[in-house]
Amino acid sequence: MTETVGFIGLGIMGRPMALNLVKAGYDLVVHARRPESMAPLAEAGARTAASPAAVARDAAIVFTMVSDTSDVEEVILGPEGVIQGVRPDAVVVDMSTISPSSTRMMAERLRAAGAAMLDAPVSGGEAGAKAGTLSIMVGGEPADFARVRPLFEAMGGNVVHVGPSGAGQVCKSCNQIVVGATIAGVSEAVLLAQASGVDPRKVREALLGGFAGSRILEVHGLRMIEGDYTPGFKSRLHRKDMRIVLESAQELGISLTAAAMVSEWLDLLVEHGLGEEDSAAIFEVIRGAVGET
Structure with missing residues (x-):
């Protein structure tokens, strides 16, 4: 623990993650x-x-955790950005959720300055950030991953080196597709139960014991039944992530139909002033409570 560590971005996720590094010594x-x-x-x-x-002038390992691709580019490449003070032997670790192609571009720029970069987006929300149980998906060189791994383990419970630069961001996009599509499936199950006059709480309880069981059904299914969308992950942020998913799909020339539909539902939530609500509020779009007026 002799190396000084930097952390840039102290919002709803970054603050508890940084605090866990302090607690780890x-x-x-x-x-x-x-x-x-x-x-x-x-x-x-x-x-x-x-x-x-x-921060970069003082730290051998620098973490960034901000909102979107443009924010990360400003923090790393801007006039007062990390690259202006980065040490030749430093590792810059971006834990935001951003574009894989932009990640690769920034990694090249940092490499030219003599530093390394890891992309390490996370899943687990504010609760996981506070508990230090985040799932961390890492792209970059194996040696750099090995150097930073003890710090990842102070913030997360599931740390996986996925592949080369950008692979962590691709993995996070895959995560957001699965989360969004599963929210949609749970929404339709709750709607069918309610429309059939069957207690959705009992349906949820039964499904949790079988192959349909999931954290989405457990946590977001209850949110839908109770109509409580206090955010764990805000709709506007999920919308941003799905935009990245669809931009990546366009770059690759592939079609992601379910992801496109989820993105449209999230657009509706934001357009109707529900961007600060949890993305489980997709249920409200599917049941027809939110939509075109």
Whole structure:
């Protein structure tokens, strides 16, 4: 734990992830756009920096966790970005969910500066970030993965090196397709039960014991039945991820019909002011409570 570690982006996911690194004993320097976001980390013993470049000058391993592709490009390649201060032996680890092609471009730029990059998006939501049980999907060189793995294990319970640069982001896109399509399937099952006059709670209970059982059915099925969409993962963020999925599909010349439908439903939620609700609210679109007016 002798290397200084940097963490940039201290939002709903980044803050608890960074706190878990502090709890694990790492010397941490952090940066966020809003000074108030850094306060909990400073109170926990981390140092603060004025810019991503300042973090990079101080840290051998630099994590980024921000919202979208453009945000990551600004944090890493911008005028005050990581690349402006990155050490030749550093590893930059982006844990955001962004475009695989953009990830590969940034990895090349960092490689030219003498540094390495891993893409390591996560699944598990805020609860997983707080508990340190995230699933972490990693793309990049095996040696760089081995160097960073102990830090990943302070933040996640399932850490998999998927393949070369961009493979982690591809894996996250696959995750979001499965999550979105499964939400749709659970939504239709709940709707069918309700329309048939059968208690959907009992249906959910029965299905959880069989082959249809899943975390989506367990967690989001209950959200649908109770109409409680307090976010674990916001619809607008799921919409952003599905946009990345469909952009990747277009680049590859393939058709992803289920993903396209899920994306349309998420568009409707955001357009009707429900972007801050959990994406389980897709159920409300499927049952006809949200739609064109």
